[in-house]
Amino acid sequence: MLNRVDADRGAFPGKVATVFRFGNATKKTPAQRATSIRSRFAGLFRSEAGDRGTRARLTLAGLVLLFILAMGLSLATGAASASPLRLLRALLGFEVDPVLLARDRLVLLDIRLPRLLLGALVGAGLAVSGALMQGLFRNPLADPGLVGVSSGAGLAAVLVIVLGGTVLAPATMALGLYGLQVSAFLGGLAVTFLLYRIATRSGVTDIATMLLAGIALAAIAGAIMGVMVFIASDNQLRDLSFWNLGSLAGATWQKVLATLPFIALAIFVGIRLARPLNALTLGEAAARHMGVAVERTKQLIIVSVALSTGASVAVSGGIGFVGIVVPHLVRLVIGPDHRYLLPASALLGASFLILADSLARIIVVPAELPIGIVTAAIGGPFFLYILLRRRSDVRA
Amino acid sequence: MLTARNLRYQRGRRRVLDSIDFAALPGEITAIIGPNGSGKTTLLRALSGDLVPEGDVALNGRPLAHWRPAELAARRAVLEQHSVLGFPFTVAEVVGMGIGLGGGALSPDECRTRPLRALERVDLAGFANRLYPELSGGEQQRVQLARILCQVWEPIANGEPHWLLLDEPVSSLDIRHQLRVMQIAADFAAAGGGVVAILHDLNLAALHADHIVALSDGRIAAAGSPAEVLTPSRVEAVFGCALTPVALPSGPSLFAPQLLPHIAS
Numbered sequence: 001m002l003n004r005v006d007a008d009r010g011a012f013p014g015k016v017a018t019v020f021r022f023g024n025a026t027k028k029t030p031a032q033r034a035t036s037i038r039s040r041f042a043g044l045f046r047s048e049a050g051d052r053g054t055r056a057r058l059t060l061a062g063l064v065l066l067f068i069l070a071m072g073l074s075l076a077t078g079a080a081s082a083s084p085l086r087l088l089r090a091l092l093g094f095e096v097d098p099v100l101l102a103r104d105r106l107v108l109l110d111i112r113l114p115r116l117l118l119g120a121l122v123g124a125g126l127a128v129s130g131a132l133m134q135g136l137f138r139n140p141l142a143d144p145g146l147v148g149v150s151s152g153a154g155l156a157a158v159l160v161i162v163l164g165g166t167v168l169a170p171a172t173m174a175l176g177l178y179g180l181q182v183s184a185f186l187g188g189l190a191v192t193f194l195l196y197r198i199a200t201r202s203g204v205t206d207i208a209t210m211l212l213a214g215i216a217l218a219a220i221a222g223a224i225m226g227v228m229v230f231i232a233s234d235n236q237l238r239d240l241s242f243w244n245l246g247s248l249a250g251a252t253w254q255k256v257l258a259t260l261p262f263i264a265l266a267i268f269v270g271i272r273l274a275r276p277l278n279a280l281t282l283g284e285a286a287a288r289h290m291g292v293a294v295e296r297t298k299q300l301i302i303v304s305v306a307l308s309t310g311a312s313v314a315v316s317g318g319i320g321f322v323g324i325v326v327p328h329l330v331r332l333v334i335g336p337d338h339r340y341l342l343p344a345s346a347l348l349g350a351s352f353l354i355l356a357d358s359l360a361r362i363i364v365v366p367a368e369l370p371i372g373i374v375t376a377a378i379g380g381p382f383f384l385y386i387l388l389r390r391r392s393d394v395r396a
Numbered sequence: 397m398l399t400a401r402n403l404r405y406q407r408g409r410r411r412v413l414d415s416i417d418f419a420a421l422p423g424e425i426t427a428i429i430g431p432n433g434s435g436k437t438t439l440l441r442a443l444s445g446d447l448v449p450e451g452d453v454a455l456n457g458r459p460l461a462h463w464r465p466a467e468l469a470a471r472r473a474v475l476e477q478h479s480v481l482g483f484p485f486t487v488a489e490v491v492g493m494g495i496g497l498g499g500g501a502l503s504p505d506e507c508r509t510r511p512l513r514a515l516e517r518v519d520l521a522g523f524a525n526r527l528y529p530e531l532s533g534g535e536q537q538r539v540q541l542a543r544i545l546c547q548v549w550e551p552i553a554n555g556e557p558h559w560l561l562l563d564e565p566v567s568s569l570d571i572r573h574q575l576r577v578m579q580i581a582a583d584f585a586a587a588g589g590g591v592v593a594i595l596h597d598l599n600l601a602a603l604h605a606d607h608i609v610a611l612s613d614g615r616i617a618a619a620g621s622p623a624e625v626l627t628p629s630r631v632e633a634v635f636g637c638a639l640t641p642v643a644l645p646s647g648p649s650l651f652a653p654q655l656l657p658h659i660a661s
Contacts (some may be wrong), residue, residue, distance in 0.1 A: 052486065138482030278493055281482040285446050289476075290493065290547060291469025336483030 127349025130323020156187025321379020551589025
């Protein structure tokens with residue numbers, strides 16, 4: 001409805017300017033308007049009693065939607081033109097050109113779909129292992145990539161690539177399809193365990209020690225990796241450099257199946273540990289007082305971090321920063337409650353990596369950028385932003 | 397009953413606890429007093445199972461090691477001297493963690509309202525939505541108290557007493573909230589629960605405690621009722637300073653510090 005109001009009387013003494021305005025008769029500054037909009041929607045996002053559960057459930061639903069959209073977008077983009085719609089129409093029984101359909105089937109089902117699923121698994125795995133590690137160390141800056149867990153997993157993978165045919169042959173034969181994943185898991189496990197032993201004294205983790213120990217462990221892993229590169233054959237060198245670039249290229253159904261059990265198990269165990277993780281944020285003693293079996297919980301977290309980081313690194317090399325960016329964004333929206341943080345991080349991590357991979361594929365068509373470059377380009381500045389923000393906080 | 401027999405604990409070369417025999421009864425507030433470094437916190441940590449000394453500790457007649465963590469958590473809660481929080485939870489979320497793990501048998505309604513009632517008891521009604529790291533030290537201490545009250549809400553269940561172990565529960569509180577917290581402890585004891593609290597304020601101990609244990613150099617220097625333990629000579633022997641007892645018209649006598657010559661001049 002239209003209101004007739006007198007405005008700016010002071011600006012035009014003696015003259016009355018009459019203007020027509022919609023809605024409220026009183027004028028609002030942009031800041032006031034934002035506040036009123038926020039308070040109008042506050043009921044949606046915040047139920048009374050400091051419970052952010054409603055907002056968290058809404059966010060989870062939104063993330064499921066984002067995940068579906070990301071998958072659709074990823075299926076539809078790429079160097080070769082292929083139409084997911086045509087495939088869908090054929091599946092529903094409509095007539096389509098058989099030649100084009102055969103091509104679509106090849107591109108979509110054998111190339112893009114496994115790559116999409118591998119990206120989703122790796123993204124979810126990295127994000128959840130980041131969130132778990134941050135919960136374990138009670139610090140939002142802990143990340144498997146930063147503190148050397150990925151290096152340990154990577155070293156183990158390199159050892160298998162270079163020595164798998166000779167010294168380690170019996171082991172790789174026995175593990176078959178899972179050789180790379182299992183060894184990367186063991187490498188990640190060793191580093192996570194060492195890190196925790198070095199950085200934690202009587203239940204208190206010293207973050208400076210943790211980060212520095214991570215640098216030292218990564219340096220040691222790098223030195224041994226250097227030796228492996230030195231003795232590798234030409235063929236192995238090629239494998240190594242492709243692996244090291246951090247890419248989802250070369251995804252196959254076989255790789256998806258080899259990765260799935262590791263990451264699914266880690267996510268499942270992680271989500272089951274949500275309440276003990278919440279209690280652990282009050283310190284180990286307080287968690288024990290509340291009935292948490294602290295040692296067992298810590299062991300399960302360490303194994304889960306190693307499982308998902310190891311499996312991710314084994315198939316995709318050095319994709320960094322997902323584990324730090326994704327949980328942090330989720331915490332900003334729904335708070336640190338692990339019951340929601342872990343599933344939301346899994347969903348956002350999967351979507352983030354799928355979208356980053358789509359970007360990597362279309363940005364320099366027909367070639368493609370290693371996805372590690374994309375995530376580092378987004379994650380590096382974001383990490384600095386977190387550091388600067390924490391510096392200005394009094395007690396974060 | 398919360399009992400300890402012949403506790404000994406060594407940290408490095410130093411004997412922190414030496415031949416401690418301790419018993420706290422349900423229905424009472426047992427205060428542990430003593431100078432800095434006399435072993436108060438170590439004793440409380442031994443009673444809560446955080447460290448395992450030589451000797452025996454038993455809660456309600458059963459050795460601590462024989463309780464499963466969740467069973468123990470349902471029967472005794474511990475307020476630590478210093479609390480940390482890794483992430484910015486809201487006050488309601490922190491308090492809710494108290495019922496988080498043993499909440500299986502509680503109705504959803506109880507799970508939602510109990511943290512609010514606990515906050516009301518510690519005079520923090522209306523703080524539910526605030527972020528914990530943004531509170532003052534005293535407010536944080538009261539939030540932690542509300543959390544442990546949520547954990548052992550009933551002072552007694554099935555005839556079995558529940559316990560509150562409090563390490564300096566009033567250290568950062570103003571006088572009004574010191575009295576409020578001591579009243580919560582007194583109510584808990586009056587209803588049949590047991591309270592063991594480390595206190596620095598001898599007058600607060602004199603006013604509220606039913607039983608006082610005075611520690612000195614890891615040994616028990618005195619134990620008994622306030623009137624028995626808080627005598628000028630005992631206090632001087634334990635704390636190494638002279639205090640003047642001031643008799644109240646009714647009730648116990650309190651202590652006022654004597655002016656020392658170098659301060660007076």
